Amino acid sequence: MNGLPSLPFEIDAFGRVALLLIAAIAGAEVCERWLRLPRLVGYVLAGLLLGPAVLAWVPPGITGDLRPLVLLGLGLLLFELGSRVDLRWLRHNPMLIVSSLVESGLSFAATYLFLAWFDLASASCAAVAAIAVATSPAVVMRIVAENHARGQMTERLMLMTALNSLYAILLLEISVGMVHLDRNAGLLQAIADPAYSAFGSFLLAAAMAYGMHLARFSQLQRESERFALVLAVVLLGTTLADRLGLSVPMALLCGGMILRTLSQRLHLFPEHFGAAGALLVIILFTLTGVALDPRQIAAGGLMSIGLLLIRGLAKYFGAYVSAGHGGLVPDKAVWLGVALLPMSSLAVLQAHEVAGLYADFGDEILAIVLGAVLIMELLGPVAIQLALRRSGEAMPHRGEGEV
Amino acid sequence: MALESFKSSRALSLGVELELQILDTHDYALTPMANDLLYWVGRHAEHPGNIVPEITQGMIEISTGIHSTHQTLNAELGAIRDFLCRGGRELNLALCGGGTHAFQHWGDTRIFDKERFHYISDVYGYLAKQFTIFGQHIHIGCPAPDEALFLLHSLSRYIPHMIALSGASPYVHGHDTGFASARLNSVFAFPLSGRAPMVATWAEFGDYFEKMTRTGVVKSMKDFYWDIRPKPEFGTIEIRVCDTPLTVGHAADLAAYLQALCRYLMIERPIVPVEDDYLVYSFNRFQACRFGAEGVLVDPKTGEHTSLRDDILETLAKIEQHAIELDADAACARIKAQVEQGESDAGWCRARFAEFGSAPELMRAQARRWREA
Numbered sequence: 001m002n003g004l005p006s007l008p009f010e011i012d013a014f015g016r017v018a019l020l021l022i023a024a025i026a027g028a029e030v031c032e033r034w035l036r037l038p039r040l041v042g043y044v045l046a047g048l049l050l051g052p053a054v055l056a057w058v059p060p061g062i063t064g065d066l067r068p069l070v071l072l073g074l075g076l077l078l079f080e081l082g083s084r085v086d087l088r089w090l091r092h093n094p095m096l097i098v099s100s101l102v103e104s105g106l107s108f109a110a111t112y113l114f115l116a117w118f119d120l121a122s123a124s125c126a127a128v129a130a131i132a133v134a135t136s137p138a139v140v141m142r143i144v145a146e147n148h149a150r151g152q153m154t155e156r157l158m159l160m161t162a163l164n165s166l167y168a169i170l171l172l173e174i175s176v177g178m179v180h181l182d183r184n185a186g187l188l189q190a191i192a193d194p195a196y197s198a199f200g201s202f203l204l205a206a207a208m209a210y211g212m213h214l215a216r217f218s219q220l221q222r223e224s225e226r227f228a229l230v231l232a233v234v235l236l237g238t239t240l241a242d243r244l245g246l247s248v249p250m251a252l253l254c255g256g257m258i259l260r261t262l263s264q265r266l267h268l269f270p271e272h273f274g275a276a277g278a279l280l281v282i283i284l285f286t287l288t289g290v291a292l293d294p295r296q297i298a299a300g301g302l303m304s305i306g307l308l309l310i311r312g313l314a315k316y317f318g319a320y321v322s323a324g325h326g327g328l329v330p331d332k333a334v335w336l337g338v339a340l341l342p343m344s345s346l347a348v349l350q351a352h353e354v355a356g357l358y359a360d361f362g363d364e365i366l367a368i369v370l371g372a373v374l375i376m377e378l379l380g381p382v383a384i385q386l387a388l389r390r391s392g393e394a395m396p397h398r399g400e401g402e403v
Numbered sequence: 404m405a406l407e408s409f410k411s412s413r414a415l416s417l418g419v420e421l422e423l424q425i426l427d428t429h430d431y432a433l434t435p436m437a438n439d440l441l442y443w444v445g446r447h448a449e450h451p452g453n454i455v456p457e458i459t460q461g462m463i464e465i466s467t468g469i470h471s472t473h474q475t476l477n478a479e480l481g482a483i484r485d486f487l488c489r490g491g492r493e494l495n496l497a498l499c500g501g502g503t504h505a506f507q508h509w510g511d512t513r514i515f516d517k518e519r520f521h522y523i524s525d526v527y528g529y530l531a532k533q534f535t536i537f538g539q540h541i542h543i544g545c546p547a548p549d550e551a552l553f554l555l556h557s558l559s560r561y562i563p564h565m566i567a568l569s570g571a572s573p574y575v576h577g578h579d580t581g582f583a584s585a586r587l588n589s590v591f592a593f594p595l596s597g598r599a600p601m602v603a604t605w606a607e608f609g610d611y612f613e614k615m616t617r618t619g620v621v622k623s624m625k626d627f628y629w630d631i632r633p634k635p636e637f638g639t640i641e642i643r644v645c646d647t648p649l650t651v652g653h654a655a656d657l658a659a660y661l662q663a664l665c666r667y668l669m670i671e672r673p674i675v676p677v678e679d680d681y682l683v684y685s686f687n688r689f690q691a692c693r694f695g696a697e698g699v700l701v702d703p704k705t706g707e708h709t710s711l712r713d714d715i716l717e718t719l720a721k722i723e724q725h726a727i728e729l730d731a732d733a734a735c736a737r738i739k740a741q742v743e744q745g746e747s748d749a750g751w752c753r754a755r756f757a758e759f760g761s762a763p764e765l766m767r768a769q770a771r772r773w774r775e776a
Contacts, residue, residue: 020730052434086428086429086495088492089492089495092492092493093492093493093494093495123488142415148435150427150432150434150435151434151435151436151439152436152439152494155494155495221760264767267766324446325446327439327442327443327446327490327493328439328492329438329442332439392516393435395511395513
């Protein structure tokens with residue numbers, strides 16, 4: 001009888017990943033059907049529930065083991081967001097740049113002043129403020145797709161998310177430079193490091209985009225092969241940026257934007273990269289949930305909540321700048337401010353990166369940022385979905401004869 | 404409700420309405436940005452033409468003022484196009500002509516939020532959404548209502564001409580329908596589409612209208628989806644069978660051809676309209692929709708079969724002097740060349756689809772043609 005396994009047997013890592021995925025889908029169904037929340041919230045909640053913070057059902061090393069998949073999922077969404085941004089639009093409607101700069105500048109300044117009021121070190125304040133500038137590209141892309149949203153606010157939401165993510169990356173590099181200065185490193189290093197990262201990432205992005213363009217990407221007839229090629233480029237970009245000490249998100253975002261400028265035929269991208277892309281997105285958000293720890297809310301405490309309120313107000317007013325003269329219907333501009341609220345899960349990566357540089361510098365930041373991110377992981381998707389539906393740009397039940 | 408009286412207008416004056424497609428510049432699907440574009444338009448007080456919503460959010464309608472020649476009509480259409488294209492650049496959307504969107508599914512459209520459109524949607528169900536099609540309506544001024552009815556019925560013989568010359572909707576839901584104008588198939592589905600009743604005087608027409616309103620089937624002239632319809636408040640008849648052409652220039656040329664044709668009909672009176680003219684009306688109309696200028700035209704009186712192409716060329720010869728009088732001869736010459744060379748907007752669409760291999764690429768090419776031509 002030794003051909004039969006002995007029961008009960010230990011569920012291995014594969015089995016646990018499978019359970020995690022099943023829980024994510026179940027969570028998404030519950031959220032959509034009964035709670036009328038975005039499916040995305042279900043993925044995150046399932047991860048949080050099975051993760052170490054609550055049931056501890058998933059193997060402890062899972063976030064590390066699956067990190068390449070998470071980075072790939074995030075990379076695809078960043079690249080796709082970049083490819084949706086047409087820089088020519090900025091030339092024809094300069095109010096968009098004004099609105100974007102005001103929104104991001106206000107977010108940065110308000111957050112910085114709020115933190116400085118609590119006597120945090122100025123470099124820490126700057127780092128948190130930089131992270132607060134970004135809207136989550138992943139959440140935006142996912143919720144827009146889930147709701148089949150189209151319209152002027154949706155277009156602007158994607159554009160401003162791409163831009164504020166870029167500003168955030170640059171500002172964070174600069175604030176890291178300030179840390180170097182604080183710690184008596186040479187001025188040269190304080191300037192050279194951010195400059196190397198910014199220019200290097202841009203050059204890498206240009207190389208990726210030109211490579212794809214020259215390879216006549218759009219002539220490939222099979223959608224599956226176009227997807228495989230995009231995947232390869234994202235992997236290559238991620239790995240090269242990582243090895244060269246450049247900014248991965250900046251390289252991917254810029255890569256998408258440059259490719260869009262080179263080619264008008266990006267509708268040939270499979271929508272949200274088809275089923276394989278969707279799987280990566282589910283893994284991305286579920287594992288984001290696994291990594292969340294509710295105790296961080298306690299650690300970040302009122303600072304996190306205060307930060308979110310201040311940041312929210314700044315984004316809201318900034319977005320309103322594009323109302324009227326910028327061509328956005330005022331009713332929609334109001335909701336654009338709400339849709340820009342989700343904080344970037346990039347922020348988690350960025351915060352960890354900064355924390356890795358200087359241990360004591362990182363701790364203050366980590367607590368506040370992670371607390372705010374945790375709240376926003378759950379509220380952010382709800383905010384965007386509400387904004388898309390109230391502005392009339394969502395089409396939640398596409399094809400079911402709604403009016 | 405009684406029929407309103409017919410306002411007199413200058414004979415042969417012209418006005419044009421065009422329904423346009425609003426496209427997403429990313430995937431070239433229809434995008435529900437009509438209210439965004441209208442808001443932008445509203446912020447520019449001094450703009451050419453009249454710009455209003457249409458039944459679904461992915462469309463917008465432009466209309467011109469009253470013109471006596473197609474040259475000034477063309478200039479105004481060009482100004483409206485340039486103005487809206489500027490709006491498109493500021494809002495990141497594209498506009499284009501053509502009678503159908505090549506790959507839009509009717510289920511993906513949204514009804515524009517206006518009482519009349521919701522009413523139509525309630526009454527007609529999915530037909531209303533399927534009505535996301537794009538036509539050119541040409542108004543011809545008539546001094547008196549009986550003149551208008553005479554012209555309306557005389558023109559019925561030439562309706563296939565207008566369909567064949569404007570056909571620009573070969574693709575529906577991503578597939579080649581084989582039609583030059585597949586758009587009109589969506590119009591025929593409406594119960595009150597087709598032709599006006601054979602009456603010669605406005606008094607008789609008033610009787611018909613009253614009978615129809617008493618049945619409760621119609622409330623106003625707007626409820627008739629006829630190919631040609633009198634428009635008493637403008638003092639015009641409105642020809643509604645044309646697809647929106649791919650360029651404003653062709654839209655103006657079509658108006659010029661129709662204007663010369665009407666002048667010929669009104670002055671030479673070659674036709675005495677009778678009910679039997681309509682015996683082959685649906686057949687001829689189908690031929691024009693399906694095959695464009697390659698279709699067959701049957702003469703209701705003689706039963707003779709000719710090709711639409713030959714009939715158009717013959718007509719162009721007959722109306723030449725009238726075209727010269729109206730300063731429309733250059734436009735008629737362009738139409739003649741097009742028919743002789745077998746060119747058409749539908750043919751252009753098919754050629755671009757074959758060249759680029761996909762429906763979104765065709766829509767992108769249509770947007771470029773609209774903007775640049």
